[in-house]
Amino acid sequence: MKLFSFLSLVLLTACTSIKSQGPEFTSPPNVLLIVIDDQGYADYSPFDHYNGEAQTVHMARLAKSGTIYTQAYVTAPVCSPSRVGFLTGKNQFRWDGPASWGPGLPDSVKTIAEYLQENGYATARIGKSDLGRNFHAKYDKREYPLRHGYEEFLGFNAHAHDFWLHSTSMRERTPDPYGTSAVLGPLLHNEGEKSYEEGYLTDILTNEAIDYIGKRSEKDQPYFLTLAYNSVHHLIHEVPQKYLDLYEVEPIDNYDPSDSLKFLHHAAGSYSAYYDKYSRLGAINQEAMRKYYLANLHCLDDNIGRLLDAMENGDQYENTMIIFVSDNGGSPLTGADNAPLTGGKYALWEGGIRVPMAVKWPGQKKGGLVEERVVSTLDLLPSIAKVAGVKLDDPTIDGRLLSEPDSDRLLVWKWQKTWAVRKGDWKLTNTNENHWKSEPSAQYVEPIRDDLSLKLFNLSVDPGERNDLSEAMPDKVQELQQAYDLWCDANLNKY
Numbered sequence: 083m084k085l086f087s088f089l090s091l092v093l094l095t096a097c098t099s100i101k102s103q104g105p106e107f108t109s110p111p112n113v114l115l116i117v118i119d120d121q122g123y124a125d126y127s128p129f130d131h132y133n134g135e136a137q138t139v140h141m142a143r144l145a146k147s148g149t150i151y152t153q154a155y156v157t158a159p160v161c162s163p164s165r166v167g168f169l170t171g172k173n174q175f176r177w178d179g180p181a182s183w184g185p186g187l188p189d190s191v192k193t194i195a196e197y198l199q200e201n202g203y204a205t206a207r208i209g210k211s212d213l214g215r216n217f218h219a220k221y222d223k224r225e226y227p228l229r230h231g232y233e234e235f236l237g238f239n240a241h242a243h244d245f246w247l248h249s250t251s252m253r254e255r256t257p258d259p260y261g262t263s264a265v266l267g268p269l270l271h272n273e274g275e276k277s278y279e280e281g282y283l284t285d286i287l288t289n290e291a292i293d294y295i296g297k298r299s300e301k302d303q304p305y306f307l308t309l310a311y312n313s314v315h316h317l318i319h320e321v322p323q324k325y326l327d328l329y330e331v332e333p334i335d336n337y338d339p340s341d342s343l344k345f346l347h348h349a350a351g352s353y354s355a356y357y358d359k360y361s362r363l364g365a366i367n368q369e370a371m372r373k374y375y376l377a378n379l380h381c382l383d384d385n386i387g388r389l390l391d392a393m394e395n396g397d398q399y400e401n402t403m404i405i406f407v408s409d410n411g412g413s414p415l416t417g418a419d420n421a422p423l424t425g426g427k428y429a430l431w432e433g434g435i436r437v438p439m440a441v442k443w444p445g446q447k448k449g450g451l452v453e454e455r456v457v458s459t460l461d462l463l464p465s466i467a468k469v470a471g472v473k474l475d476d477p478t479i480d481g482r483l484l485s486e487p488d489s490d491r492l493l494v495w496k497w498q499k500t501w502a503v504r505k506g507d508w509k510l511t512n513t514n515e516n517h518w519k520s521e522p523s524a525q526y527v528e529p530i531r532d533d534l535s536l537k538l539f540n541l542s543v544d545p546g547e548r549n550d551l552s553e554a555m556p557d558k559v560q561e562l563q564q565a566y567d568l569w570c571d572a573n574l575n576k577y
């Protein structure tokens with residue numbers, strides 16, 4: 083009873099306060115969108131299910147001064163499609179038939195950066211871009227940030243970038259600097275490049291963001307900055323020594339194309355081989371991987387603290403909307419913890435699509451609010467547009483206002499051969515655990531239902547998706563299946 087009363091009180095308080103957020107900011111506010119890569123649901127301290135291990139004291143500052151969303155969903159369980167989803171406010175599988183890694187960005191689909199740029203905002207993107215296509219084609223492609231609304235860009239376009247190796251000279255010495263899906267070498271900078279002889283990427287991106295925000299404070303123009311860290315994505319072990327020491331884990335040598343011993347050690351001597359070797363459990367065991375993950379996340383948290391300090395010391399903090407969100411669920415294969423959710427990155431179990439999210443609204447007077455109703459990163463575009471005073475006139479936008487969540491909302495997902503639908507407390511999905519099960523990582527992933535049959539869960543009492551009710555409740559299965567089919571019939575290929 084006590085717990086129920088407390089939760090009801092929190093929810094009631096949250097609803098009341100969120101409703102009153104609208105008119106209290108001075109217009110137009112700045113918008114800072116901080117995107118984390120692959121953070122676990124249990125690795126965010128403001129959540130009830132926080133595991134007590136992850137150091138996120140600075141990420142939690144956004145909860146203290148803002149609102150946390152305990153049922154925030156992304157539109158895909160991996161980077162590229164999820165990012166396209168929240169950048170456009172549309173389920174990316176509207177146009178991406180295979181519903182896979184390469185949705186790309188059609189010319190006809192507008193991004194939040196374009197909406198804001200057209201309405202007088204200065205726009206910049208720092209860090210990872212990754213919209214699933216044209217990773218290395220650069221500059222003239224729609225997927226390049228300068229071609230979809232960002233006036234400035236410093237970062238990279240692939241799934242991953244080495245945390246340490248950012249120099250032109252390193253790229254020239256490396257036989258395959260683009261690896262499989264990772265990059266090594268200088269960062270892309272507008273229509274050129276920027277080479278760094280030293281430095282850690284999380285620090286570099288933070289420094290650049292602080293520099294950008296400082297410069298903007300002298301101008302009479304609001305800004306929209308997307309700061310997309312590659313932390314805590316593999317290569318998870320690449321962390322400054324002082325954080326490795328905190329978690330008592332040994333360093334692993336950086337990739338070095340000139341070292342013949344490492345050449346043998348890394349089997350093929352290529353960056354691709356190095357990347358593949360350390361990108362998941364196997365060469366690094368489970369205990370050590372968790373430590374690398376915690377160290378990597380701790381460093382990220384300190385950097386977010388540095389960024390927030392700089393903003394609080396400026397005069398624009400109050401008038402800035404700050405969004406903090408992970409692009410997909412954590413990956414147990416790189417040390418993340420999604421408990422009590424099932425699965426993780428790469429699958430439509432809750433662990434793959436329910437993510438840490440917090441928003442400090444511009445002018446928000448009362449922080450520490452908890453929104454427990456279902457929201458989606460699809461809602462970021464309409465919500466940002468609203469606070470920026472931008473009018474939207476596009477019926478194919480799937481998002482709605484974060485400030486007006488609906489407990490009975492229909493959400494749909496399509497990911498490769500799998501799909502899922504949520505309405506109210508109920509979720510129907512055919513997902514399975516078929517992701518990355520090749521040895522040696524398979525031994526670390528507990529199989530749940532390794533088939534594409536339909537499974538039904540009541541998430542209000544079973545967020546861990548352990549009690550499949552599909553046989554007991556065939557009518558509910560049919561209802562949700564129909565809802566999903568109807569949505570697809572009405573919306574696929576319309577965008």
Ligand SMILES: [Ca+2]
Binds near residue numbers: 315409410
């Ligand atoms: Ca990701």
